Amino acid sequence: MVAAVALVVLAVAVGGNLASRPGPAPARLAGADAAAALFSGIPQKGTALGRPDAPLTLAIYVDPQCPYCAEWDRQVLPAIVRRYVRPGTLRAEFRGLSFVGPDSERGLRALLAAGEQHRLFEAQALLFANQGVENSGWLSDAFVASLADSLPGLDKAKLNADLHSAVVDTAIAAAVEQQGADGVNSTPTILVGPTGGQLSPIVLRSLDPQGTIPAIERAMEQVSR
Numbered sequence: 001m002v003a004a005v006a007l008v009v010l011a012v013a014v015g016g017n018l019a020s021r022p023g024p025a026p027a028r029l030a031g032a033d034a035a036a037a038l039f040s041g042i043p044q045k046g047t048a049l050g051r052p053d054a055p056l057t058l059a060i061y062v063d064p065q066c067p068y069c070a071e072w073d074r075q076v077l078p079a080i081v082r083r084y085v086r087p088g089t090l091r092a093e094f095r096g097l098s099f100v101g102p103d104s105e106r107g108l109r110a111l112l113a114a115g116e117q118h119r120l121f122e123a124q125a126l127l128f129a130n131q132g133v134e135n136s137g138w139l140s141d142a143f144v145a146s147l148a149d150s151l152p153g154l155d156k157a158k159l160n161a162d163l164h165s166a167v168v169d170t171a172i173a174a175a176v177e178q179q180g181a182d183g184v185n186s187t188p189t190i191l192v193g194p195t196g197g198q199l200s201p202i203v204l205r206s207l208d209p210q211g212t213i214p215a216i217e218r219a220m221e222q223v224s225r
Contacts, residue, residue: 029150031129035122036152038078042086044118047171049081050091052195055223056084056216059093059199061179061189062124064107065100065139069188070128071207077125079209084216091195094120095175099187103139105172110144112171113162119151126150192219 043051058080062069077092084090096111098104107127114123126147132138144163148156162168182191182199192215193199202215 029126029130032150035125046115047094049121050085051088054091056090057195059191061095063099063187065104065134066187070131072188073128101135107139109163112168113159116162194223
C-alpha cells in the first residue's frame with residue numbers, strides 16, 4: 001500500500017452494509033496511556049492537531065486497516081509530534097480514506113467522531129496500536145466500543161451519535177474530494193508544505209522517521225527564507 005516503497009495498494013471500493021462481524025475486543029485497548037501522554041496539552045480541533053498558526057502543515061492520508069499506515073503512525077508520528085508539533089513548528093491534518101474494505105469506513109467514522117470531541121489523534125494511535133489483519137473482521141462494533149472506552153473523558157454516547165452524523169459524512173466526502181485534488185491513490189500518503197499554501201507529497205523511502213523527517217526539514221528551510 002505504500003507506493004513509494006514499491007508496495008501495491010489494495011484498493012477495494014467501499015460499499016455494502018457496515019454490519020458487524022464477530023470480533024471481540026478487550027474492554028481497554030493497549031496503548032491508551034501512551035497515546036494520552038503523547039498528545040497531552042497539544043491543541044486539537046476536528047481533524048487538525050497543533051497550533052493553527054504553525055508555519056508548516058503535514059497532511060496525513062491513511063486507511064484504518066492499512067498495515068503500512070499503522071507502521072508509519074507507530075514509528076514516525078510520535079517523533080514528529082515531539083520534534084515539530086509540540087513546539088509549534090508544524091500542524092498535522094488527518095485525511096482519512098477507506099480503500100481497504102467496508103470495515104475501513106467503520107474505523108474512519110469512529111476516528112472522525114472522536115475528532116468531534118478533539119480526540120482524533122489519540123483514537124488513531126489506539127486503533128493502529130491494536131490493528132488486526134485486513135478485512136478479518138477485527139474492526140467491528142465491539143472494537144469501536146473498546147476504542148471509546150479506552151479514551152478517558154470521551155463521551156461514548158456522543159461518539160455513537162456522531163458515527164453516522166452529517167458532520168462525519170461531510171468530513172468523509174471532503175477527504176475524498178481533496179484526495180482527488182492531491183492525486184492520492186495509495187496509503188499512507190504524506191504531504192508537507194507551508195500552512196495555507198501548496199503541499200507536496202513526501203516520497204516515503206522507508207517507514208521510519210528518516211523516511212519523513214528530511215522532507216519536513218527541507219520544507220522548514222523553505223518557509224524560513
